Amino acid sequence: MRDLKVSFATRQGVLRAVDGLSFDVGQKEIVGIVGESGSGKSVAIYSMLGLVREKNVTVTGSVLFEGREILGLSDKELQPIRGGSIGMIFQDPMTALTPVYTVGWQLVEQIRQHLHLSKAAARQRAIELLGQVGIPDPKSRVDRFPHEFSGGMRQRVVIAMALSCNPRLLIADEPTTALDVTTQAQILDLMLKLQDTYDSSIVIITHDMGVIAEMAHRVVVMYAGRPVEIAPELELVRHPRHPYTWGLLDAVPRLDTKNERLHTIRGNAVSPLNLPPGCAFAPRCDYVMEKCAQRPPLEGDAGHVDACWLSDDQRVAIRPTEEQRA
Amino acid sequence: MSDDVVLQATDVVKTFSSRGKKLGNRVVARAVNGVSLEVKRGETLGIVGESGCGKSTLARCLVQLLPVTSGTVTFEGTELTALSRRRLRPYRRKFQLVFQDPYASLNPRRTVGDIVAEPLRINHLGTSSEIDERVRQLFATVGLDAAAINRYPHEFSGGQRQRIGIARSLSVNPTLVIADEPVSALDVSIQAQVLNLMADLQHEFNLTYVFIAHDLGVVRHVSDRVGVMYLGEFVEFGDVESIYSTPLHPYTEALLSVVPELNDTDAPRRERIIITGDVPDPADRPSGCPFHPRCPVATELCAVEKPPLLTIVPGRQVACHYPRNLAAVTATAAPQ
Numbered sequence: 001m002r003d004l005k006v007s008f009a010t011r012q013g014v015l016r017a018v019d020g021l022s023f024d025v026g027q028k029e030i031v032g033i034v035g036e037s038g039s040g041k042s043v044a045i046y047s048m049l050g051l052v053r054e055k056n057v058t059v060t061g062s063v064l065f066e067g068r069e070i071l072g073l074s075d076k077e078l079q080p081i082r083g084g085s086i087g088m089i090f091q092d093p094m095t096a097l098t099p100v101y102t103v104g105w106q107l108v109e110q111i112r113q114h115l116h117l118s119k120a121a122a123r124q125r126a127i128e129l130l131g132q133v134g135i136p137d138p139k140s141r142v143d144r145f146p147h148e149f150s151g152g153m154r155q156r157v158v159i160a161m162a163l164s165c166n167p168r169l170l171i172a173d174e175p176t177t178a179l180d181v182t183t184q185a186q187i188l189d190l191m192l193k194l195q196d197t198y199d200s201s202i203v204i205i206t207h208d209m210g211v212i213a214e215m216a217h218r219v220v221v222m223y224a225g226r227p228v229e230i231a232p233e234l235e236l237v238r239h240p241r242h243p244y245t246w247g248l249l250d251a252v253p254r255l256d257t258k259n260e261r262l263h264t265i266r267g268n269a270v271s272p273l274n275l276p277p278g279c280a281f282a283p284r285c286d287y288v289m290e291k292c293a294q295r296p297p298l299e300g301d302a303g304h305v306d307a308c309w310l311s312d313d314q315r316v317a318i319r320p321t322e323e324q325r326a
Numbered sequence: 327m328s329d330d331v332v333l334q335a336t337d338v339v340k341t342f343s344s345r346g347k348k349l350g351n352r353v354v355a356r357a358v359n360g361v362s363l364e365v366k367r368g369e370t371l372g373i374v375g376e377s378g379c380g381k382s383t384l385a386r387c388l389v390q391l392l393p394v395t396s397g398t399v400t401f402e403g404t405e406l407t408a409l410s411r412r413r414l415r416p417y418r419r420k421f422q423l424v425f426q427d428p429y430a431s432l433n434p435r436r437t438v439g440d441i442v443a444e445p446l447r448i449n450h451l452g453t454s455s456e457i458d459e460r461v462r463q464l465f466a467t468v469g470l471d472a473a474a475i476n477r478y479p480h481e482f483s484g485g486q487r488q489r490i491g492i493a494r495s496l497s498v499n500p501t502l503v504i505a506d507e508p509v510s511a512l513d514v515s516i517q518a519q520v521l522n523l524m525a526d527l528q529h530e531f532n533l534t535y536v537f538i539a540h541d542l543g544v545v546r547h548v549s550d551r552v553g554v555m556y557l558g559e560f561v562e563f564g565d566v567e568s569i570y571s572t573p574l575h576p577y578t579e580a581l582l583s584v585v586p587e588l589n590d591t592d593a594p595r596r597e598r599i600i601i602t603g604d605v606p607d608p609a610d611r612p613s614g615c616p617f618h619p620r621c622p623v624a625t626e627l628c629a630v631e632k633p634p635l636l637t638i639v640p641g642r643q644v645a646c647h648y649p650r651n652l653a654a655v656t657a658t659a660a661p662q
Contacts, residue, residue, distance in 0.1 A: 036513035036514065036515065037513055150604040151377075152604060153604070180376035180377055180540065180605075181376065181540070181542070181581060181584055181585055182376060182580065182581065182584060182600075182601050183376075183604070184584070184586075185584035185598065185600050186600055186602070188586075189600055207513065207514065208586065209514075209588060210585065210586030210587055210588060211586050213586060213587065213588045213589055214586040214587075234589065237588045237589060237590040238590050247515055248514060248515065249588065249590070251514045251515050251517070251518035252514055252543060252588070253518075253521070253541075253543035253544050253546060253547035253548075254543055254546075254547075254587075255542060255543055255546060255570060255582065255585055255587060256587070256593070258546060258547060258566075258567070260525075261522055261525070262518035262521055262522055262547065263518060264515060264518040264519045264522060265515035265518075266519075268483045268485065268486070268516070269483075269513070322591075
């Protein structure tokens, strides 16, 4: 993805939902996109697949999938990609499934849309898939309706559907946000196992730094439609460079230590209707400088880039890593 | 010690009955199944559990928004469950609820000033100019601009709305605030602001909190003592530090092990215990221990005999035939 920009023309002006997002997803790689509500993480992915259908939307930039430009393709051209080579797992499994058909019917429809299989063969494949995602007794469950499944089991059905056509890329938008922590653990575990069997790449969108740490190889931190930091997962949690990433990491109440006060990021998220001309995080940043009125470039070492004007020395002084403290 | 107890619940049971699939068949779900607890003045009692474990039903039973099926709830020596609705009324302002969803819990057609003033008007606490003054004060207390009192809820962000909900609950100077998932709908940076605010208010007004949440990190951060609920019952109860470092119940142990953590230190992380299956239907409870069908260490005994909630060491209770970390827990208690 290169310089993706998504904006909506509204009565109040131009709403810049995504404002220059670039990243790569490698073979078998799991990329996490993390950000708070309204940071543009979902819009970026949906617009790439032509799923943002509002009349007032403008999408620019470039998205190459296996070398082919997919931005601007017609619905007809996108059809074999959506649900075929790119599988999708959504946040709310109840809305991702239609309540009026059995899960088997929905799986068979999905499979026959993309693969040339007979009804019987597709049904066989559906039962196989349900077994693979850990649904007990798939032969009888295949004829049940979504409401007869629990939240975790429904999300398994959605995963089965996403995998049904051997996708090379899986997109998971907050796949466990609606689930309890024990169910979340089951689903994340399942996704990792299946990724291994299917050799697919994953883009996981979430607001939960913990889920990112558990799953992702590389992380894109987004704020107000812009990437503010991109780094390998371990590098990001141990040596975060951007003040927004610091805030995100420090605001999470932890299991292992108890702080009297939590770190907070002051103020509220900026409105995408009137982004400041410079750094979008500047109004909430504790370390804002004059220079922040200009937009900082996303730069750094090859593997770890961030968009902030702070110098290395300033960062060490503000938030030394454990090694630096030593 | 007994006069230190603000709220005491004894063997609270709440059942809901609904029509079954067959005609004339009644199904009874025991949402809360015999819960006893004591909340001490000035403390924060955390209640943690997954969806459907009965924690919200318990909260509503504690504040008498739902009549209990059996059991008693006593507030500062008065048995609330024995009072008629009318006689209960003067007590109601002493215990207030903060709700989960800051969108659904504020009336969209009233100004936020009106919303915060309503409990004061209902309880006739002051003249209209006194109430106005008090509302302005409350807005300042929760960190909102008093100039905003004539605005409507939709003009505020989620975090600001939760501040308004908190201001409303504080308006009548309650002793006890029961917060039901107050931060679960908020982004993490905003969640931290609201948690810090709640801690400040607790110190300032000497509030007692019952804090209900599913997020184990949040519960650890705010609580002094914690009860872990499963299928309408406490399976474990105790001091927060002790429970989080040495969980006794296999369910608590599994819960703690699967919380995704940042591996930002070299400390070895807990071994993940992924429990299988789903929480059973409270209308169709398993025999014996409610957790036994999913428990990694269950034996035949667990399917037959329900373990009682027993005190293992002072301040630590567990309902399990085979408690975990038993040696560590008794060792730390011995020197005292």
